Amino acid sequence: MSEVESFFKSAFSVDNVIFGFDGGDLKVLLIQRGAAPFRGKWALPGDLVYPNEDLDTAAERVLEQLTGLRGVYLEQVRTFGAVNRHPLGRVITIAYFSLIKVSDFALTPASFAQSAHWHSISSVGELAFDHNEILDICLQRLQRKVRNAPVGFELLPQKFTLTELQQLYESVLNLPKNKGLDKRNFRKKILSMNVLVECDEMQEGVAHRPAKLYQFDRERYDQFVAEGFSFDI
Template sequence: MAERTEIDNFSIDCVIFGFDEGVLKALFIKRNTEPGFGQMSLPGGFVYLDEDLDAAPMRRLYDLTGLTDIYMKQVGTFGKLDRYPLRRVITVVYYALVRVSDYSMQIGPDASELHWISVKKIPKLAFDHKELFSAALAKLQEQVHIDPIFLKLLPKEFSLSDLQDVYEAITMETFDKRNFRKRMLSLGVFLDTGRKQKNVSHRAARLYRFNRKAYKKMLKRGQMFVI
């Protein structure tokens, strides 16, 4: 591949959220270069001069994990003078949502170690990455009421308990099971597949599928995923 020019005072950082066994996690890199050697940080990188801004985080995520077609959303842009020690760098933060089960680990050249870490147990991060991460989490918590975010975190077929687990993990609240189900089913966007869970050591749950057409109608009715 030919060398491409980077805009070297302009970067992107990604907060990659995944959902794993009822826990909301994010993907971090242990830095193996200075500055910040040995510290955890968000995966990020510079933007190429001949690359759309929104393409940069996608490319970075692909290099890191091999995943494509990932849902990404811009969180905000951070540009304090001292946020990066070597020089002045403005960064745009994105969050991504991935199914951890789809995820295939591919360690790129500048990522010595990748770690999924629970959002409730975030360690000290390099530079101002804690602030970037918090902004992304706050944005996700806003969006969960507006968009069908669970779609990007759950498999195609899922139980209502899975759904509730996602909502509880993101909002950090707990909900009454009956009220939650009533509310979700009343939206009319979940289709009972007739199938059930297999190989579970308890009563098997019904599996549902999201119905996009019904979702469009729901939006026209002005309904949301607010709980």
């Protein structure tokens, strides 16, 4: 038994399912493992939790090291702790998902070194460890969350069109494009919540009639929530 192995009793890590929305598709940011075990395989970004680090802090650190982003949406989902989930010892992992605006994503030294790439959810292959299961559970959580909390906006630019918002929902919920949700009903519903404000700006650079841009108004949302409102789509 190697020296490291002899110390290796149990540990905990965080793994982060980083979602993005680009090209009308829901994506997940994966890294290619450079070391054993599972060398060369795609995996969720994660790391062992430092002895003096809170779990949320560890998840934020993993996210920032890879994307350069701080203060983005992050939620703990579940802990995976099957005895044999890690080939080298007992490591349980606390799974998080985060939602980022792809346009904000900057290549960091870490992401470069770990060859981070966006993968369409629908075309993720076999991942290292139990990461397929983790991804699956996190996606289910996102699908529920997006329907009863205003988290979808975290995936869009600050200013967006209603069509983009609808496509986001169709993509996250895995509905057929432009058939899953009725355009008129969707707009009616989202606008009737009064949490979107029209910008004085139009979409630019498109080869057709440009759409109005909207923004999510968190203050109004918070106020409505305090009054008993609950977001629901």
